[in-house]
Amino acid sequence: MKKKVIVGTRGSKLALTQTKMVVESLKKLFPDLSFEIKIIKTSGDLFKKSLKDAPERGLFTKEIERALFEFEIDMAVHSFKDMEVEELKGLTIGAIPEREDVRDVLITRDGRAFDEVKEGAVIGTGSPRRISQLEKFGFKFKDIRGNVDTRLKKLNEGEYDGIVLALSGLKRLGMNHFEKFALPVNVLVPSPGQGALAIEIREEDTFLSGLLSKVNHRESEIGAKFEKLFLKEMGGGCHLPIGAYCEVNLKNDTLKFLAFFEERRVKYKSTVFLEYFENLTFDKVFSEVMKNREVIL
Numbered sequence: 001m002k003k004k005v006i007v008g009t010r011g012s013k014l015a016l017t018q019t020k021m022v023v024e025s026l027k028k029l030f031p032d033l034s035f036e037i038k039i040i041k042t043s044g045d046l047f048k049k050s051l052k053d054a055p056e057r058g059l060f061t062k063e064i065e066r067a068l069f070e071f072e073i074d075m076a077v078h079s080f081k082d083m084e085v086e087e088l089k090g091l092t093i094g095a096i097p098e099r100e101d102v103r104d105v106l107i108t109r110d111g112r113a114f115d116e117v118k119e120g121a122v123i124g125t126g127s128p129r130r131i132s133q134l135e136k137f138g139f140k141f142k143d144i145r146g147n148v149d150t151r152l153k154k155l156n157e158g159e160y161d162g163i164v165l166a167l168s169g170l171k172r173l174g175m176n177h178f179e180k181f182a183l184p185v186n187v188l189v190p191s192p193g194q195g196a197l198a199i200e201i202r203e204e205d206t207f208l209s210g211l212l213s214k215v216n217h218r219e220s221e222i223g224a225k226f227e228k229l230f231l232k233e234m235g236g237g238c239h240l241p242i243g244a245y246c247e248v249n250l251k252n253d254t255l256k257f258l259a260f261f262e263e264r265r266v267k268y269k270s271t272v273f274l275e276y277f278e279n280l281t282f283d284k285v286f287s288e289v290m291k292n293r294e295v296i297l
Contacts, residue, residue, distance in 0.1 A: 002032055003032070003033055003034070004034045005026075005034070005074045005208070006035075006036045006073045007019055007035055007036065007037050007038065007074070007077060008038050008040050008064045008067050008073035008076040008077075009037060009038070009039060009040065009077050010042055010060060010064070011039040012147050013148070013173065014147065014148060014169050014172065014173060015077075015079075016037070016039075017173055018077055018079070019077040020037070021172065022077050022097065022197065022215070023037065029215070038072070040064045040067055040073075042061065042062065042063045060078070060079070060082040061078055061082055061083055064076045064078070064200075065088055065200070068091060069202075074201070075201045075205075075208055075212075076200045076201075077197060077199055077200075078198045078199075079193075079196075079197065079198075080193035080196035080197060080224050081192060081193035081194050081196070083193070083200075085228050085231050085236075086232065090203050091200055091201070091202060092201060092203045092209075094213075095199045096196050096197065096199070096216060096217060096220050096224055096225075097199070097215050098220050099195045099217065099223070100167075100172060100195040101167045101171055101179070102167075102168065103167045103190065104165065104167065104182070104183050104190060104194075105164070105166075105170065105181040106123070106188075107152070107164075107178055107181045108121075108161060108162040108181070109155050109156065109158065110161075113181075114183060114187075117139070117161070117162060119138030120138060121140065122139070122140050122141075123139045123140065123160065123162045123163065124143075124151065124154065124155065124160035124162070124163035125144060125164040126143040126144060128241040129191055129242060129243050132241035132260075132267065133241070134164075136297070142159075148165065148170065148173060148175075164188075165178075166190075166191075166194055166195065167179060167182055185245050185258055186271075189243030189244065189258055189260035189269070190243055190244070190245050191243060192227035192242065192243070193227055196223075196224040199215075218250060219248040219249065219250055222276075223248045224246075226246040226282055226285060227245065229282045229286075230246075230257075230259060230289070231244065234261055236261075240261075240262070241261065241262045242259075242262075243259065243260035243261070244258070244259050245257070245258045245259075248276055249276070253276050253277065254273065254274070254276055255273070255275070255280070256272070256273050257274075258270070259289050266295060267295065268296065269293070270289045270293040
C-alpha cells in the first residue's frame with residue numbers, strides 16, 4: 001500500500017492550481033507515494049474588507065499552519081509572499097520550487113500599454129506598495145478584492161480603467177497572454193517573495209524534508225528568503241510600501257538586489273550588484289542596499 005501524503009491548501013482556483021503543480025512534480029519523482037489535497041478555509045478567504053484594514057497577520061496561512069501542527073495535513077503549499085517574515089517554531093519551509101515570473105502587470109480595459117494610460121485613470125489595487133510606486137503617474141486608485149476571474153470581470157464591466165495583478169498567478173492559470181502588460185521590475189518593484197511557492201512541513205518530519213530537497217530550487221530559495229529578510233529588517237508586512245527583488249545567478253556567482261521603500265513619506269530605491277558566495281550574509285546585502293539608496297520623486 002502506498003504511503004499517503006496529505007497536502008493542505010486554500011481553496012481558490014489559483015491556490016489549487018499551484019498545489020496540483022507541486023503534487024504532480026512530486027508524483028513524477030516519487031511514484032510510490034500517493035497524495036491527497038485537503039482544502040482549508042483561511043481568515044483571508046472570509047475577510048471581505050480591504051486587506052489594509054485586516055486586524056491580524058497570517059490571514060492566508062494561519063489555519064493551514066494550525067492543521068500542520070495538529071497533524072491534519074503533512075505539508076502545505078503557500079504563495080511565499082503570503083507567509084510571515086518569521087517561521088513558526090516547529091514548522092519549516094521544506095522547499096521553494098523554481099520561481100515563476102516576478103513581475104506585476106497593469107491590465108487595461110481598452111488594451112492600452114502602460115505608457116499610454118492617461119492621468120486620472122482609475123486603477124484597481126489595494127496594495128500600498130503598488131500605489132506608492134505608481135502614484136507619480138497621476139492615476140487614481142480604487143480598492144479591489146476577489147480572485148483573478150472576479151477582478152478581470154470587474155475590469156471588463158467598467159469599474160476600473162486598469163487593474164494590477166502578479167504575473168506569476170496569471171501564468172500558472174494559463175493566462176500567458178497578459179504578459180504583454182508586464183511592468184519592468186525597476187518600474188514596479190515586486191512584493192518580497194512574489195512568484196515563489198513555499199512548501200511548509202513540520203520541522204521534525206525528516207522523511208518529507210528529504211523528499212522535498214529534490215524539488216528545491218536553490219537560486220529561487222536564496223532570492224525569496226533574502227527578500228523576506230529585507231521586509232523583516234524594514235519592520236514591514238503587507239501594510240507598508242516595501243518592494244524587493246533578489247536575483248541570484250549561481251552559474252555566474254552574482255547577486256542583484258533591487259529595493260523600494262518609504263521612510264517618513266520619503267521614497268527610496270536602491271540597486272546593488274554583488275558577487276555571490278556561500279557565506280554571503282544578508283546583513284552584508286542589507287548594508288549595501290541602504291548605502292546605495294537614492295531618493296526618488
